[in-house]
Amino acid sequence: MMEALSTFWVIHSNLILSLGTNALLALSIWLTLSCGMLAMANAAFMGIGAYTSAILTMQFGWPFPAVILAGMLAPMLAALIIGLPTLRLSGVYLAMATLAFGEVVRIVIINTELLTGGIGGIAGIPTSTEWWHMLLAVVCALFVLWRMRRSKVGRAFEAIREDETAAGLMGINVGANKMLAFILGAALAGLAGTLNAHLTFMIDPKEFGFDRGVEILTMAIFGGIGSLVGPVLGSAIFTLLPTVLSPLADFRLMVNGVVLVLIVLFLPNGIWDPARFKQWFGRKQGART
């Protein structure tokens, strides 16, 4: 039994730990979405975190805790700098500006070959991330976000999401709160990048491009952004789906796409939708609409 478990772990540990990475990423975009911003720079922040940490570990020999801290601080700083001009954009325009920032980051990484290894990336990063680091990170992130939702800041985010103008008139500092959400999201994405870089042995710029950015958003929306459970659940399903479908070989990705479309069509608020659960399992007196 133990043996079976340990072989299972050897084969699947990377997959299981990438559940943690993806959960952190989905939570990082949830944070900005909860403040009404469609910012899609999370893949870039993840990349900044991953590269900062990998370089500090390999070239400067920093200890792992310090590396994690730096891997979160660097993207926060980047978020502060690009947030100042971009956060006044709204809707689709913010999404596009942040996507463009992501591409710029990717290209800068490719072009600073001395430091980042260019297009080939960095290989041989020590695998310092243990399973409990990942678990602890996800649990801490969830705890902080859960406390935050019920705090003054969380309510301010919600007010801004519902109506920016009204929130401003109520005396909420819209700009500062948006910036806070953006920076905290960047920190989470950087954490995910750092832990993931010290897990997968190597990183390369392709991982942090447009497709990753879209994937992160998809995971969050897929799970549902009404609560904290949604992004975590969405990222888990999204991570496991290709493996679960692997018997289908070539048509695996195709089924993956179909599942995505079907969920969007039939579960409009994502998979985790408390309102729908109430409708399904709650008392029957509220007639279905």
Next chain:
Amino acid sequence: MLDQQLVNALSLGCVYALFALGFTLIFGVLGVINLAHGAVFMTGAYAAMTVMARFELPLWAGLLFAFAFCGLLGLLIDFLVLRPLRARNAPHLIPMIATIGVAIVLNSAAQGLFGAENQRFPEGAISNDTLQWAGVRITVLELGIILFSFVLMAVLMLALKRTQLGRALRAMAESPKAAYLLGINVEGLFYLTSFAAAALGGVAGVLIGLYSNAMSPLMGQPMLHKGIAVVILGGMGDIRGAMFGGLFLGFAEVLSINYLGSTMRDAVTFGLLFLVLLVRPKGLFGTLQERKV
């Protein structure tokens, strides 16, 4: 030498514009960021190549086939995916995610059917003749792309400005509900737009497949990123903007390769995009629709 670069920039810019026209049409009328447009574009290229190789048809037949095939595909996507979301009044993020799913399906279907490796159009699909004029060389294909994209832009703009159909479409872009109350067949026009945008995307796929002389199941993805950049540069949903955005990008890229080296090409593209968004978020031509309470 510089003349030649400018001609190259012109044809590259028209390639981008050709792609962006369909993309911007969907955004303008349906309000959907159609991330499946790259996959439709790829489908067009493969569809044309398949019929041309199998039935030894000439290029015009391949183009016609790609037009019809992709148009129907666009119709199907609209009917199966976008229409139900419209009916539900889903926020604009949701259709965008649905189109990601559609793109995954199309891309992996192509990968399954044709394999992941690069493919080419059959030999002699297009003449390799070059025209020479005042020391500048231009291939027949490049000339074709340039003419086609300008004509297309003119036709689309005239149609939108001057015809009854165009007026109806513009009314819908303002407010589908009001347009419906005015007796416009809103659903029908949504279908028509989806058909036209996808069909144009398919034709663009064939021309660009010929232009780069290589097709792969993922050829639409980099084009999609460029297309988004073009549409933002020009202004989202604006036909003229798509054309000028494309040309602008084409010139910026060719000149930056010339003066800064090829690795900086994409940095220039997206750096410019970033700048335009900061200085003029509505794009160079667009009108930002912001509704204040």
